[in-house]
Amino acid sequence: MPAQILLQANPPADPSLLPDSVLQLGVQLETKDYLASDELKAIKMFRRAADYIAAAMIFLNHNVLVERDITPDDIKSRLLGHWGTCPGLIMVYAHMNRLIRKTGLNALYVVGPGHGAPAILSCLFLEDSLSVFYPELTRDRKGLHKLVSGFSVPGGFPSHINAGTPGAIHEGGELGYALSVSFGAIMDNPDLVVVCVVGDGEAETGPTSTAWHGFKYIDPAESGAVLPIVHVNGFKISERTIYGTMDDKEIIALFTGYGYQVRIIEDLEHIDNDLAASFDWALGEIKKIQSAARSGKPIVKPRWPVLILRSPKGLGGPKSFHGEFIEGSFHSHQVPLPGAKKDAEELAALQAWLKSYSPQELFTPEGVPVPEVLSIVPDVAGQRLGQKKESFAGYAPLKVPEWEGFGVEQGSQESCMKAVGRLLTAVIKENPKAFRIFSPDELVSNKLDAVFEETGRNFQWDIESRAQGGRIVEILSEHTCQGMLQGYTLTGRTGLFPSYEAFLGIIQTMMVQYSKFTKMSAEIPWRQACGSINYLETSTWARQEHNGFSHQNPAFIGAVLNLKPGFARVYLPPDANCFLSTMSHCLRAKNYVNLMVGSKQPTPVWLSPEDADKHCIAGASVWKFASVDDGVNPDVVLVGIGVEVTFEVIAAAALLRKVAPELRVRVVNVTDLMILSANGSHPHALSDEAFDSLFTPDKAIHFNYHGYPIELKGLLFGRRNLERVSIEGYREEGTTTSPFDMMLANHTSRFHVATAALRGGALSNPKVAVSAHADESYIKHLAAKEKDYIYANGKDHDDTFDTPTF
Template sequence: MPGQILIQANPPADPSLLPDSVLELSVKLNTKNYLSDDELKSIKMFRRAADYIAAAMIFLNHNVLVERDITHDDIKSRLLGHWGTCPGLIMVYAHLNRLICKTGLEALYVVGPGHGAPAILSCLWLEDSLSTFYPENTRDLKGLHKLIAGFSVPGGFPSHINAGTPGAIHEGGELGYALAVSFGAIMDNPNLVVACVVGDGEAETGPTATAWNGFKYIDPKESGAVLPIVHVNGFKISERTIYGTMDNKELTALFTGHGYQVRIIEDVEDIDNDLAASMDWALVEIKKIQAAARTGTPIVKPRWPVLILRTPKGLGGPKAFRGELIEGSFHSHQVPLPGAKTSDEELAALQVWLRSYRPNELFTDGVPVPEVLSIVPEDVEKRLGQKKESFRAYTPLSVPEWRDFCAKQGSQESCMKAVGRLLKGVVKENPKSFRIFSPDELVSNKLDAVLDETSRNFQWDIESRENGGRVIEILSEHTCQGMLQGYTLTGRTGLFPSYEAFLGIVQTMMVQYSKFTKMAAETPWRQPCGSLNYLETSTWTRQEHNGFSHQNPAFIGAVLNLKSRVARVYLPPDANCFLSTMAHCLRAKDYVNLMVGSKQPTPVWLSPEDADKHCVAGASVWKFASVDDGVNPDVVLVGIGVEVTFEVIAAAALLRKQVPELRVRVVNVTDLMILAANGSHPHALSDEAFNSLFTPDKPIHFNYHGYPIELKGLLFGRPKLERVSIEGYREEGTTTSPFDMMLCNHTSRYDVAAAAIRGGALTNPKVAVSAHEHESYIKHLAAKEKDYIYANGKDHENTFDTPTF
């Protein structure tokens, strides 16, 4: 190695540090002449070639090597793409290749600036990974033309990195999640290093700000490492970035405070020597931390490396045009010369820019010259575009027999307590491929049986550090979601339990992830991966003590809006059904599974055998609560959700006493998607099956856990919907009693019973003759119940006793 690394390893953090000495905490290296002449030449030529291709992709549809003067006809009709981030992304890619060739490093590259697709695609083409998955993109003139001319046109590669991009596990279209995804990817991957570029625009987001703490949940004994590279190029789409306005002293203080060792790279004239030395240093520091942990002498509070890469935005592009700066300003963010299709002046400037890379020195008949390719890893499986962790690493879970954890039919059991016992078994049988990502609510959500088998994996507590735990608890839903995504997309399976009201915080992240997996499913070379599993509990029906802010089932609707191939929503009615559902979801692939249930003890309605049949069917008639086993009903009462189903059954029992002439059929729905219109979802009932369950023409009243409008949308397309009435969460709540929550939202047994009387009166004359009298009395009972609650501050003692028939 021509250069020598002089490092200040793990510098101390001194709270009394004077501002002028902050920079002493940044790592100093001797980088002059660090690379050999051959290494430096190869890196520079790779960068030039990739920069050229990336720029050409934005503009050209013909004459892709500028072998003649460019004409307006050579320019694409619509110019799309983002140039500004590309040179920095390519620079990092080139240096990662060098590091892989030199050390055999196992690496993934996660790109936060999602619009950097031209940069990544150009590097993939140069390393010949593109043709591995897209044979038409050969590493010759024909393949180069297809890549350049086909970018950002219908049928071609989009301007975002997506699931169709080899090596990608993160799209980055919605900024802020790259770092958390990277931390998830390295968990239980001890030899993997994820180089994560965080753009300085992305760094302004809340999810990124919290994710800087992610390494505090990484055990270096069992997991790999993230090398964050903060790309500070100063500008976003039309304004400066916050990091871009911070000097080195401020950035050093910020990241030192987070617990990192900071290395700033900013000498543009000698950037390659500086970056090469910095990456070597970072890898040495990573190996030190890991070696200490893996030999039984872990470093308390290890300081992992972070690189701050300062380069002008759009480095290498046009310096200025018509008196306005382009390189180093927001003008280079997207298309630097947007009028090249029609303006002679801009066309001429484009030609000067593209020819400045001297493509004739980089390609021979469209084939990259050997010097360009000399830093491409020879082992194809180590190339960034062909790492198996990014597209074919799925490890199925070993799920214990769920029936072994069931509760006795007729008993009272918390769904979450039962699930906690099952998850304890899952942790035991899958010590390296299953994790729980929880926003500090595991015990509150009654899943604490898991902690009998494992611990929380928090690495930053000097007094009681718990190594090797399967539970990540951090009060950031964004970080939990990002880690879960990275863990899942690299072949493992995770679970995200949460208070119901706060899953909405990650709604857009979940939607972005579903877009990625939709595209992945349509990409032949990507193998399936585990499903994204959400466990939603502490629901509005039993959040009366926490108040209105904790009462919100809206995440159900977010999942319902997903592509039908992906979306799965389950509302198991008791502990045994929940066990069956959880076991199924943990084994499923490529779905977004949402399971909604209660943590409070509720009746176990079904035996394990009946629960299994019920969950397989998705819904069934509950004969024990129906009149004459549900044959020839006047009205159908449907419960969807734990507590609202209890109210349906309580209503059926009440009606037996108050209106014995009313014939009631009770149905429970556990798989919400069966209600979708015939053919609109893989689980949707046929019209014949729907009518068999709900009758062809009798009134149906749904008591639904979520917002009624969701159910209306799901049922749209079913025949004779005028017979349907729906109650659910009405956005009514406060700090009150559990039963008052039912009354407030018209989901109580009295509301269900009144709806049943109204429906039954339409077809049963014996009910109709006394319907007004019966309904008035039912409403009177509800009013008396509310009076009691407000007078005594609690529900009646027997309110939630199991109904008898």
């Protein structure tokens, strides 16, 4: 029978207008005898079969259907896996199957408790999705044995959900990101519903807490919907969860405040009827919200549904052992009977547990699930959760306009970000449903606001942008931006994440987890390529002198450098034209983590569009205009890596022409940081011959680097003759001061570059050596006078950043 909804759909936006009964009890439904008897039986049998397989995967390497007594030899040598969350995840999976089969629902399943891999794998086996991607995992005795015995052993599935799990778009190794990933996946997917299970342990994380607001950035006219299910089973690894200690009224008040309609599911005796009614109600509410928006009459501040599923941790497992509760306690979190291989009592308890599922009623002697188990599996293979094309089919490359049409005149001054903003505006226009920018409230500050000529912000709880779509998602949570970007990218689209340089480190672990997922994806033949994940790092330390020390930190570069070389790219384009070329390349690239570092302030345009393109293709080149005799036969090589520090290198070269005209200087700019890696260590690494051609085989080299010097030392390790190299970069020195004082404080100023050049050049040029000490002393004197002026006047000299002339 249909659910009897006792609360009108989408009640008033103001929680104070909700009836007290709703705030105290949540949405009430009539669930008694909701499912037909055959449907209820099928769901219960599917759950029993999946629960059985999940438990067997943790323990058994033989005798996988327990057709005889279990012996110690049947138990794996190492018991790995997490049982406690599995029954709840399987329960949700079973009911999603019912809905897909009955209604054709287009759905993905995102699992926050990613360590519940046995739950998902067992369901994938039952729906015969595993054999589609792993032909050896057939839905029979042979395939079942291989799945069960191969779980959490070398060469088999790991204990966490990962890229090798069909249907997965979320790495299960770290908690907190499932909800934001789900919101990203449904953007521009109007017919998609992502059912996202958030464990009550995961719900304690900061990223999850903010992600609850994600629906406020979803326009129901253009995007799909997320149905969150909070799985409250009360415990994490060895302690109660916060949500597990909250009563219904507290939880309802919390989620009502977030803006949701809350339905609590906790009647264990009739839990399948309760969950089925709740699913139907929730999808009905989603349809009402979407229909209203798509008919041009959107609901003001719609209240989306959220389900709270209360069930004991480890439901159906051992009740207790040795006087301690297992089911319903933290003892069921991982392996409930860890001593089963050596302890006879535990072995007997394991056998009793597995036999309680009556596997002979669920599987034929050939190991094939009986028809009743399979009766809720969707008929159409492509509708099954493990075979959804959105999860593995890759992406359609963006239409990126030729960037040269946005090029800037050589010799002018332009903000790299303003130039990029104009290019991004055209990208949005060409890709109205396949490109989004996820920005933590810094888009205008970072001078990318040209995009607002073509699009707006997508903030549905703001009256100005409500129901108007918008390619820009601005939320002051780097975690939520990152999660949305991941979900958007892994379901076939392309995004950009611009941020203040100092704060990208907030999502470092998320970025690393994502790179692990893409690294594995690239090694799996059935996963197709996705667009790259693109970071645009601006408001750099070199021009954050007005915000102070807290806003000065280039450490995210090092985080990307530590990734698997084949998947990491770091670019530091030196001017607007080089940045346009780099952005165009990154938006077209696939499967990489791209980091682009630049300045939002106007800086010289050193190269024409044609020369910039050649420079970016090469990754580095000699800048003849700043070098002595076009850089031929130098005494010293000065290298700039980054916008502001490259300016200082060129200013130093101009200064040296006056102070030490006998010094022969070659100026090199590096825009692709990875070319410096030791030969063979990165796909972009220069050969030793090419490295020597660019930097000479034996002359002194001084690097003026935007990031931490230790990063450059790591990249260069393995190159020959490194004793000739000196490096300066960010020294963790800064405050609210002037731009040039930042250069002085971190030893990256033109004066520091010039003195390094004199010391290096003196090693091979006697004419330089004769006056090197006097020249160096004079330059240090200039630096001291400059600092005195800054502190006396509160600013740099007016001509400090005028383009140097040669």
